[in-house]
Amino acid sequence: MADTAFTPRVFSGIKPSGGLTLGNYLGAIKRFVDMQGGDFETIYCVVDMHAVTVWQDPADLRVATREVAAGYLAAGVDPEKSVLFNQSRVTGHAELGWLFSCVARVGWMNRMTQFKDKAGKNAEAVSLGLYAYPALMAADILLYHATHVPVGEDQKQHVELTRDIAAKFNHDYKVDFFPQTNPVIEGPAMRVMNLRDGTKKMSKSGESDMERINMLDDADAIAKKFKKARTDPAPLPETVEGLADRPEARNLVNIYAALADITNEAVIEEYAGAGWGRFKPALAELAVENLAPISSEMKRLMDDPAEIDRIMARGAERAREISDPILAKAYDIMGFVR
Known part of the structure; x- marks a missing residue:
């Protein structure tokens, strides 16, 4: 079976670890919406099993899981056009994750930079799940024979590992069963930075709420946050190249371009030489126009958790319709008696 025989299919997910930000929206959810109804089947997941690689308060995890689902729906993910569910409802993720733990090599896991970043000097005390979760991430993708995964640069290594696992499985069992998944990395604001420090990624765990735009902000x-965002004294440059050593300026231009669906060059063409007194209010207005309706709809959905759960349960049924035959075939290839 050649790669071209696989159904063009997108899989991606967001971890419910406490609060969606503008980074989640521009780096992921907005792109998920844009890919609907096109050349791909689209499968979007709340990857709640990844969240518990570090301890989660059960009540908080339930709220965070529904908030991510609400964010998807409010931003325009259509549960009729896309499959939308939370990962733990489809046990095939955990099952294939174990099979892939037996295919992946320890050396591959040791090269995963995200584990090193998250574990730091405390690596001996973190959960085994935090170390091994890239095998589960590969399972998330390959359980659906996904051919494409929209990711940020910081996740590209995990897609490369997924390709390695697929290749080793196919080689070891002399099959051409799992596809070579391609990362899709595009867009001007793939890595949205902190509004107070343009050298740091926007994070829900930052010290100050002014560092980030939360998707539930009114x-x-x-x-207010955009108008108070940190900038340097110089006006906007005449060319995009002039942003190279200006992280805060570059970040705000990236955000404007992503929200307006235009290039950075087009932003600079319109605002070349403009001071921040002109640009930041324009950015704030654009952001409110795009984000405030999403925030309002998220709040409405969060007031009806039963509706969110119903949508995710139906999505899980659809996910199993795709994944169950793939998982069964993987078991069969490996020699399990079932």
Whole structure:
């Protein structure tokens, strides 16, 4: 079976680890919406099993899982056009994750930079799940024979590992069963940075709420944060190259371009030489126009958790329709008696 025989299919997910930010929206959810109804089947997941690689309060995990689902729906992920569910409802993720743990090599896991970043000097005390979760991530993707995964640069290594696992499985069992998944990395704001420090990624765990735009922020909060975002004294440059050593300026231009669906070059063409007194209010207005309706709809959905759960349960049924035959075939290839 050649790669061209696989159904073009996108899989991606977001971990419910406490609060969606503008980074989640521009780096992931907005792209998920844009890919619907096109050349791909689209499968989007709340990867709640990844969240528990570090301890989660059970009540908080339930809220965070529904918040991510609400974010998907409010931003325009259509559960009729896409499959939308939370990972733990489809046990095939964990099952294939174990099979892949037996295919992947320890040396491959040791090269995963995200584990080193998250574990730091405390590597001996973190959970085994935090170390091994890239095998589960590969299973998330390959359980659906996904051919494409929209990711940020910081996740590209995990897609490369997924390709390695697929290749080793196919080689070891002399089959051409799992596809070579391709990362899709595009867009001007793939890595949205901190509004107070343009050298750091925007994070829900940052010290100050002014560092980030939360997807549940109302219009006033969104406008205030952009107007107070850190900048340097110089006006916007005449060319994009002039942003190279100006991280805060570059970040705000990236965000404007992503929200407006235009290039950075087009932003600079419109605002070349402009001061921040002109640019930041324009950015704030654009952000409110795009984000405030999503925030309002998220809040409405969060007030009806039963509706969110119903949508995810139906999505899980559809996910199993795709994944069950793939998982069964993987078991068969490996020689399990079932």
